[in-house]
Amino acid sequence: MKLFRDDNEKGKRMTSSTRTALLICALVLIVIAVVLRIIVTADSLSGRIVRELKAHGCTVNADELSQQVYKKHASISSVMEGIDMTDALAASLECGFPSDMLREGELYLLLAQLDDEHILTVFVINEEVEFAFIQITESDEVLPVNAPLDFSD
Numbered sequence: 001m002k003l004f005r006d007d008n009e010k011g012k013r014m015t016s017s018t019r020t021a022l023l024i025c026a027l028v029l030i031v032i033a034v035v036l037r038i039i040v041t042a043d044s045l046s047g048r049i050v051r052e053l054k055a056h057g058c059t060v061n062a063d064e065l066s067q068q069v070y071k072k073h074a075s076i077s078s079v080m081e082g083i084d085m086t087d088a089l090a091a092s093l094e095c096g097f098p099s100d101m102l103r104e105g106e107l108y109l110l111l112a113q114l115d116d117e118h119i120l121t122v123f124v125i126n127e128e129v130e131f132a133f134i135q136i137t138e139s140d141e142v143l144p145v146n147a148p149l150d151f152s153d
Contacts, residue, residue, distance in 0.1 A: 045127055049110070052129045053122065056095045057146025060112050060120060069109035076123050076131055077101040079109065087142045088121070091133040094144040099131045118149055 046062035053060055069079060076085070085101065092099040105126035112120040114134065123131040134143040143149075 045124075048127070049122065049124060049129055053120075053132065053145060056097065056129075056132070057144075058095075058120065058132070058134075060114070064112040065110045065120075065122070066112065067108055068111050069107070071107045073104055074107040075102050075104045076107070076125075078104075079107060079123075087140070088131075088133045088135075091142045091144040092131045095132065095146050097129060097132055101131070103130060114149060118143075120145065 044062070046065060049065065050060060050062050071079060089099055089101065103125050108122075108124040110120075110122040110124065112122075114120055117137050119135045119137060121133055121135055122129060132145050134145055134147060134149075136143065
């Protein structure tokens with residue numbers, strides 16, 4: 001009977017070490033997945049857009065940007081036809097974006113809700129940020145992307 005108990009105890013020790021080995025393998029796989037996600041995101045279009053916005057003073061996460069419009073062979077002025085973009089153009093130029101309203105190419109319009117009152121608007125043409133500004137909801141007012149926003153309210 002003692003031999004049977006020793007076998008069970010030995011089996012329990014192997015099970016414990018097996019669990020530890022599996023836990024270590026799982027943690028290693030999680031770390032590898034996180035590192036790969038960081039590498040892939042950094043090299044993706046959204047990663048490049050986020051870096052470009054950050055270089056101009058606007059910090060936003062890639063997952064906060066949502067695509068609203070995608071058109072091939074389009075310009076900002078064709079997509080925004082009939083809308084006065086004068087103030088938005090001034091805000092975009094103030095931050096140093098090219099802001100060529102007539103440049104044509106593969107166009108994306110991206111939006112990000114910064115808070116209850118501010119929406120980041122970004123136009124990307126041929127995978128480059130061309131035009132960006134912040135809209136103030138329920139208003140015609142716009143701000144440059146590097147404007148300090150008061151999130152204390």
